[in-house]
Amino acid sequence: MRVKFAVAGALALILAASASAKDVVIHAGTLIDGTGGAPRRQVSILIHDDRIRAIQSGFVTPAGAEVIDLSQKTVLPGLIDTHVHIMATWHGGDPIRLAVTTSDYDTLIDGVNDARATLLAGFTAIRDVGDSTTAVVALKKAVAAGTIPGPRMWVSGAALGPTGGHGDPANGLLPEFGEIPGWRQNLIDSPEEARTTVRRMWRAGVDLIKIMPSGGVMSIGDDPKLQLMEDDEIKAVIETAHSLGMKVAAHAHGKQAIDHTIALGVDSIEHGSYADADSYKLFKQHGTYLVPTMLVGQRVYERAKTHPEQLNPSTAAKALVIGPLLQKNLHDAHAAGVKIAFGTDTFGLSAHGENAQEFAIEVAAGMTPMEAILTATRNAADLIGASADIGSVQPGRYADIIAVTDDPLQQVRALERVDFVMKGGTVVKAGGKPI
Numbered sequence: 001m002r003v004k005f006a007v008a009g010a011l012a013l014i015l016a017a018s019a020s021a022k023d024v025v026i027h028a029g030t031l032i033d034g035t036g037g038a039p040r041r042q043v044s045i046l047i048h049d050d051r052i053r054a055i056q057s058g059f060v061t062p063a064g065a066e067v068i069d070l071s072q073k074t075v076l077p078g079l080i081d082t083h084v085h086i087m088a089t090w091h092g093g094d095p096i097r098l099a100v101t102t103s104d105y106d107t108l109i110d111g112v113n114d115a116r117a118t119l120l121a122g123f124t125a126i127r128d129v130g131d132s133t134t135a136v137v138a139l140k141k142a143v144a145a146g147t148i149p150g151p152r153m154w155v156s157g158a159a160l161g162p163t164g165g166h167g168d169p170a171n172g173l174l175p176e177f178g179e180i181p182g183w184r185q186n187l188i189d190s191p192e193e194a195r196t197t198v199r200r201m202w203r204a205g206v207d208l209i210k211i212m213p214s215g216g217v218m219s220i221g222d223d224p225k226l227q228l229m230e231d232d233e234i235k236a237v238i239e240t241a242h243s244l245g246m247k248v249a250a251h252a253h254g255k256q257a258i259d260h261t262i263a264l265g266v267d268s269i270e271h272g273s274y275a276d277a278d279s280y281k282l283f284k285q286h287g288t289y290l291v292p293t294m295l296v297g298q299r300v301y302e303r304a305k306t307h308p309e310q311l312n313p314s315t316a317a318k319a320l321v322i323g324p325l326l327q328k329n330l331h332d333a334h335a336a337g338v339k340i341a342f343g344t345d346t347f348g349l350s351a352h353g354e355n356a357q358e359f360a361i362e363v364a365a366g367m368t369p370m371e372a373i374l375t376a377t378r379n380a381a382d383l384i385g386a387s388a389d390i391g392s393v394q395p396g397r398y399a400d401i402i403a404v405t406d407d408p409l410q411q412v413r414a415l416e417r418v419d420f421v422m423k424g425g426t427v428v429k430a431g432g433k434p435i
């Protein structure tokens, strides 16, 4: 085996050396670099191959460098969405019909299109927190290899949760559906099952673990307010994942599930609907991120009002309660100084590629446009654990760079109209059109 790896390594080195090195300079009219610093006017971003080499004041053109003129634009780091389901699509709703008529192959093909749409919208990295494990790992590998276009991906594979919880696809169905082998794979009902399953997920190639300590909205019948995983199960997941170098994201609506999961050391709380002042203290004490997922909250709420027949009856009822809570929660969490990372929970109710609509909702909840931008750049990269590579325009980072025409600090919805996208030094969209 050693010999095989050594040969493969040598081959990779030869291939890398033979690829011609490329120097590019971007002339940026305004640069918002994603570090939280003030915007800079008229700077040059020097790029060598797939990384940023330097930032210089004024418009400079090193000999031999290709110039990309963004002198009339605002330039930012590629955006990062830390809560998507890249292979999930709506297809008219009805989760039961979808569950029994859709294979992993179907969802993988949807994922190929959705990955491209997300990248072209300016999102050069995503954290996928719940999709078929083998399919999403395959999608991630294909994007990383350059076989298909898409954002850089950090994936959890299927979410882990208890029998009858938010991640149990057999909720609300006849008992025999609960015995379908593929549907049982990610149900954990003891600390022992938690450890084994986390290790199995790691072996399958995931980057992080997603758990479901509370009930949810889209699932049938379970109660978002209740803590449905026991503390010892949550603890076993977090300890095992951390021992393998993986972070843990927790879907949690109810206060008890939020507070307990933070105290047990989780890295992010997704949704967080019923958090209160004491919860915010815990967030800050443990350095835990909140991923507020406002866009999905708004879209499910609207659908429950206008087309409840497209949702399971229990989902429609839950959405009418949870939607407004998410708004209040983000406002209060932000005011309390909780760390917030951008996440839309895009699974098709808002289309893949509409992710940037989250920014305006963040601003409506009390953030400045700059704070909203930082949730999708600096903070998102920090939550993922990849600040050395993504989330800012600084020397050493990947050349993941976008540009917009209007000033997003004046009108944050400018980020919904991304003109230019570069990922790893390769331009994938220019002049508002895919390359």
Ligand SMILES: [Zn+2]
Binding pocket: 083, 084, 085, 129, 130, 345
């Ligand atoms: Zn989600």
